[in-house]
Amino acid sequence: MLHIPLVLAAGLGEMSRIGELLLNPFVGPRFKSVVLTTDMPLTPDVKIDFGLQDFCPKCTKCARECPCAAIPLGDKIMFNGYETWNPDVEKCTKYRPGNLKGSACGRCMKTGPYNIEGVMVERLFLWSAIKLPFTRRFIAKLDDPVGNGSINPTKKWWWDLECKDGRTMHPIGTNARTLDLNGGRVAQTQKVALYEPDMLPPGDNQFVPVKLDRKEAIRHGENAETPAEAQARIGR
Numbered sequence: 001m002l003h004i005p006l007v008l009a010a011g012l013g014e015m016s017r018i019g020e021l022l023l024n025p026f027v028g029p030r031f032k033s034v035v036l037t038t039d040m041p042l043t044p045d046v047k048i049d050f051g052l053q054d055f056c057p058k059c060t061k062c063a064r065e066c067p068c069a070a071i072p073l074g075d076k077i078m079f080n081g082y083e084t085w086n087p088d089v090e091k092c093t094k095y096r097p098g099n100l101k102g103s104a105c106g107r108c109m110k111t112g113p114y115n116i117e118g119v120m121v122e123r124l125f126l127w128s129a130i131k132l133p134f135t136r137r138f139i140a141k142l143d144d145p146v147g148n149g150s151i152n153p154t155k156k157w158w159w160d161l162e163c164k165d166g167r168t169m170h171p172i173g174t175n176a177r178t179l180d181l182n183g184g185r186v187a188q189t190q191k192v193a194l195y196e197p198d199m200l201p202p203g204d205n206q207f208v209p210v211k212l213d214r215k216e217a218i219r220h221g222e223n224a225e226t227p228a229e230a231q232a233r234i235g236r
C-alpha cells in the first residue's frame with residue numbers, strides 16, 4: 001500500500017475497485033511497479049484522471065468474479081487516511097495457495113473490461129469511457145455479452161495433470177470457472193474484513209505467526225468511515 005501514492009503521483013494509473021492495485025488505461029491492471037533511485041534530473045509527471053472512479057461503481061465485474069468475494073461490491077471507504085475500495089486481503093491471500101483445484105488466481109485481472117481481452121482494447125470504447133461519462137455504464141455492461149473474460153481454450157498451453165506420490169495422473173478437479181452472469185452469487189453475501197494498520201503484525205515482525213482477529217476486522221469493515229463522512233468531519 002505504501003507505494004500506491006507514489007505510483008498515483010507518477011501518473012501511471014488510478015485506484016480501482018480491485019483495491020490495492022492501480023489500473024492503467026492502456027494495460028489495465030496488468031502492470032507491476034518498481035522503484036529506481038537516481039540523481040538524474042527528471043521532470044515530475046502529474047496524476048491522471050481517465051474516469052475510473054466513476055467507471056468502477058458502474059462495473060463491479062471483478063467483485064462479481066472473485067471466487068472468494070474478496071473484492072467489495074460496495075462503495076469506497078476511508079482506510080489509513082485514503083479513500084479506497086477495501087479488498088479483503090486475508091481472503092485473497094488464503095484462497096490463492098489454498099485452492100486444491102490449482103493454485104493462484106488473478107481473475108480480477110483477467111476478467112474486467114480493462115483487461116487485455118476486455119472492451120477497452122478498442123480505442124473507441126476507451127476514448128468514449130474517458131470523454132463521455134454517460135457511456136460508462138453501457139461500456140461496462142458490454143464486456144459480458146461480447147464474451148470477454150470467459151474461458152478461452154485457444155490460450156491453453158498446459159495439460160491438466162497432477163503429480164501425487166511420484167505418479168502423474170489426471171486431477172480430481174481443475175479450476176475452470178466461467179463467468180458468473182447471475183450477478184455474483186458469492187459476492188452478494190460477502191463480509192469484507194478491514195484490517196486497520198494497528199491490527200496487523202508490526203513491520204519489524206521477524207516471521208513470528210500473529211493471529212488476526214477476523215471478527216473484529218469485519219466489524220471495522222461494516223463501520224468504516226465513508227469518504228463523504230470523512231469530508232464532513234474534516235469540514236467541521
Ligand code: SF4
Nearest residue numbers: 066092105106107108
Ligand atoms: S486474485 Fe483472485 S481471490 Fe484474489 S482478489 Fe483477485 S479474483 Fe479475488
Ligand code: SF4
Nearest residue numbers: 016056059060062112
Ligand atoms: S473489473 Fe470493472 S470494477 Fe473491477 S477494476 Fe475493472 S473496471 Fe473497475
